[in-house]
Amino acid sequence: MNSNFLNSLGLGGLDVGIVLVVLAALSFVLLVMCIVLCVEHGKLKKRFNRFSQGRDAKSLEKEIGDVFAQNVAIKEVVDKNKRDIKTLFRRMETTFQKVGLVKYDAFPQMGGKLSFSLAMLDEKNNGYIINSVHGSDGCYTYSKEIRAGKCDLVLGTEEQKALGIAMQI
Structure with missing residues (x-):
């Protein structure tokens, strides 16, 4: 069959049956796409209704x-x-975070380790050593300032141990 329309498009030698088959296939693809879009629209509408639950846009x-x-x-x-x-x-940074405690007997005749050296240092190893010496005639407490882990005064053995314990923390 010869068609003026197909001739004007330059497809005059093409069989009309082939054209109809191609158009039917395209129509089928479009129908499938419409069905998919309708299903997706339905899902989206359900989600929106669940989200809004009777509320209006305002x-x-x-x-x-x-x-x-x-x-x-x-x-x-x-x-x-x-x-x-x-x-x-x-x-x-400036609070006491490191503590070292050494208990000892200051005098050989005294037992119970009632004397102690307590080192209290901050993050930068600044702080104090408190040394309490307990004897038969009383208790004496001394303090020494520590800066960057060092003391300007001579430290006793127990004070050095307490400072070492505190600085290892």
């Missing part, structure tokens, strides 16, 4: 705005917590 808009406002408030709280943690870390 209430959804308000709820979304509230969520954003809550996010801003949460961010402010998180930022404040970060600042507070930095402050705590700065303060902790």
